[in-house]
Amino acid sequence: MILMLLASLSFAQDDALQNTVKDKEKLKAEKPESSLSAQLGGALAAGNTAAYNLSLGLNASHKWDQNRFQATAGALFGQSVSDADGNGILSEAERDAGYVTNQQQLLADTRYDRFIGERNSVYVLAGVLIDPFAGYKSRSHEQIGYSRVLVDTEDTDLVAEIGFDWAQENYVDTDPPQDPTYKDIFAARAMLGFKHVFNEAVSFEDTFEVYPNVVELNDVRVMNNASLAAKLSEKLGFKTSYGLRFDNVPVEGFRKADHALTASLVISIL
Numbered sequence: 405m406i407l408m409l410l411a412s413l414s415f416a417q418d419d420a421l422q423n424t425v426k427d428k429e430k431l432k433a434e435k436p437e438s439s440l441s442a443q444l445g446g447a448l449a450a451g452n453t454a455a456y457n458l459s460l461g462l463n464a465s466h467k468w469d470q471n472r473f474q475a476t477a478g479a480l481f482g483q484s485v486s487d488a489d490g491n492g493i494l495s496e497a498e499r500d501a502g503y504v505t506n507q508q509q510l511l512a513d514t515r516y517d518r519f520i521g522e523r524n525s526v527y528v529l530a531g532v533l534i535d536p537f538a539g540y541k542s543r544s545h546e547q548i549g550y551s552r553v554l555v556d557t558e559d560t561d562l563v564a565e566i567g568f569d570w571a572q573e574n575y576v577d578t579d580p581p582q583d584p585t586y587k588d589i590f591a592a593r594a595m596l597g598f599k600h601v602f603n604e605a606v607s608f609e610d611t612f613e614v615y616p617n618v619v620e621l622n623d624v625r626v627m628n629n630a631s632l633a634a635k636l637s638e639k640l641g642f643k644t645s646y647g648l649r650f651d652n653v654p655v656e657g658f659r660k661a662d663h664a665l666t667a668s669l670v671i672s673i674l
Contacts, residue, residue, distance in 0.1 A: 436468040438674050443643060445668035454494065457482030457507055459666045472517040472525075480664065482507030510534040523553040527567075536576045538662055539655025545571035549593060558601075565595040569615060575655055582656060591615040591625065605635045623653040633670065641670040 443461035460479045465472065483503040485494055513531035520526070529547040533540060549567020571589040575582040594614050601607045610630040617623035631645040647664040654660050 436466065438464075438466045439672075440464045440674040441670055441672045443668040443670050445666050452494065453484070454499065454503070455482070455484035459668060461668065470519040472519070474515045474517075475513070477512040478510075480507055480509040480666075481505075506537075508534075508536055509538075517551065523556070525551045527551055527565075535662075537658075538649070539575055539578075539582075539658040541574040541576045543571060543573050545569055545589075547593065560601075561597075561599040563595075563597040565593070565597070567593040567595075569593050573655075578657060589617060589623075590619050591617050591623075607633050609633070617653075620653070623651075625652075626650040639672045641672070643668050643670050 441463050443459070443463075446456065446458040448456045458479075458481050462475075462477045464475045467473075483505050485499055485502070486504045487494060488498055488501070489495070511531065511533045513529060515527055515529040517525040517527045527547075527549055529549075531545055531547075533543040535543070547567050547569045549565055551563060551565045553561070553563050555562035569589075569591045571591070573587045573589060575585050575587075592615070595611065597609075597611045599607065599609045608631070611628070613627040615625040615627075617625075626648070627650070628648045629645065630647075631643055633641055633643040635641045644667050645665070647662075647666075649662045651660055
């Protein structure tokens with residue numbers, strides 16, 4: 405009986421090993437895949453009001469054998485003529501004072517995945533955020549984790565990830581000054597990523613992330629990014645995105661949540 409049990413376990417391990425080998429061979433047999441796209445959006449108001457904003461984005465990906473490299477970058481920038489006295493009318497003096505920056509955000513992330521079979525990978529990630537209107541002169545972070553594809557069908561993808569994140573926060577100059585002006589944040593990370601393709605032209609994506617601070621347990625950061633994309637042609641598309649960044653312990657003097665709703669033209673370069 406014991407010999408039969410050991411034999412069955414051995415066969416099961418052999419099958420699992422063969423499946424892993426087959427997965428690796430399949431990944432190696434695939435041709436390298438590359439993609440590159442740019443996004444551009446904005447708004448302009450003139451006359452009784454004077455304001456404009458601009459959003460830019462760049463997404464790149466290259467996959468070969470059991471490896472994938474991804475890079476993303478984005479920028480939000482806006483200015484307006486301020487109604488300094490709050491009477492609802494822009495006076496000539498206020499117009500002469502010129503435009504004042506009221507939105508400024510820069511971000512970039514790079515990521516490398518090493519696949520173990522078709523559904524599993526380990527990854528490393530590094531990124532930076534500059535967002536003075538949220539209190540950050542700069543916020544860089546490094547991350548390591550594990551990714552698992554839960555659902556992979558022709559129309560729907562669902563991915564779960566867990567990891568660990570180390571962030572270095574440099575705060576903007578305020579009056580009175582921030583105390584401290586710099587802080588290290590050590591956090592766990594959990595993520596769910598969902599994508600559904602309705603048809604050849606329309607798709608929906610949503611990414612939900614939670615970062616609980618492992619040192620200060622009352623500090624939790626939540627991020628959600630949802631987008632609806634429509635293809636206009638092989639190289640051109642339209643995308644509407646909504647982003648939420650919530651930190652229940654924000655930089656002192658700043659609000660807990662930031663929301664961003666953007667509409668962009670998407671150009672597929674590769």
